[in-house]
Amino acid sequence: MITSFGSFDLIVFDWDGTLFDSVSPIIDLLLEAKKEQPESSQAVALKDSGMVPVLEQIITADHAVQVNDLKMLLNLEGFTSFGKPATLYGGVAELLNTLWESGQKMAVVAGRAQAEVLAEMRELNIDHYFFSVVGSDQGPVKPNPAIIHAILALAECVPNRALMVGDSAMDMEMATLARVSMLGTAYVTRDHEEYCLKRLQPWQPLAIAETVEELNQFLLGQ
Numbered sequence: 001m002i003t004s005f006g007s008f009d010l011i012v013f014d015w016d017g018t019l020f021d022s023v024s025p026i027i028d029l030l031l032e033a034k035k036e037q038p039e040s041s042q043a044v045a046l047k048d049s050g051m052v053p054v055l056e057q058i059i060t061a062d063h064a065v066q067v068n069d070l071k072m073l074l075n076l077e078g079f080t081s082f083g084k085p086a087t088l089y090g091g092v093a094e095l096l097n098t099l100w101e102s103g104q105k106m107a108v109v110a111g112r113a114q115a116e117v118l119a120e121m122r123e124l125n126i127d128h129y130f131f132s133v134v135g136s137d138q139g140p141v142k143p144n145p146a147i148i149h150a151i152l153a154l155a156e157c158v159p160n161r162a163l164m165v166g167d168s169a170m171d172m173e174m175a176t177l178a179r180v181s182m183l184g185t186a187y188v189t190r191d192h193e194e195y196c197l198k199r200l201q202p203w204q205p206l207a208i209a210e211t212v213e214e215l216n217q218f219l220l221g222q
């Protein structure tokens with residue numbers, strides 16, 4: 001596949017925050033809970049729980065936003081669903097379909113259990129796009145490069161022919177350790193764009209996509 005940066009035999013995507021928008025439903029609830037008079041009962045309950053500062057600290061910390069951490073804390077307080085459902089970022093489904101139809105080999109490295117991610121993919125009818133989906137329960141977790149090495153071996157691809165696409169510093173570190181090219185995405189927390197860029201820039205990826213439209217342009221070479 002010819003991208004804006006050249007040709008890659010394999011593209012490895014991160015899942016949460018890169019393809020799948022599992023964070024903004026939580027952020028929407030958090031932003032509402034910060035209002036003086038939240039409207040929804042969930043936001044009122046979150047405000048009363050005293051967890052707002054804790055969640056904000058997780059989202060704006062120097063490490064990657066960990067969906068598991070956010071969900072675990074909210075589940076402990078009884079928040080198991082959100083007003084806005086988690087789904088693919090707008091435009092991602094079309095991008096993946098275009099890449100797949102072009103013959104691009106793709107894989108996913110997720111920070112959650114494989115079964116959980118595969119269930120989400122099947123519901124969205126996109127699981128067939130990826131020849132490999134590796135979860136955090138299948139060996140060393142990010143940023144250990146062993147995950148990428150295993151996918152490269154399965155794809156019979158050498159490192160300099162692969163591209164890692166992710167939103168976190170851990171994704172960039174994993175790509176660096178595995179000696180594969182990297183492309184950043186900085187739209188995971190839409191109200192913290194400057195923070196996202198600051199987190200990714202030191203790793204010097206080929207580029208940082210601030211929107212799915214930019215990601216489309218970079219990956220399709222347009």
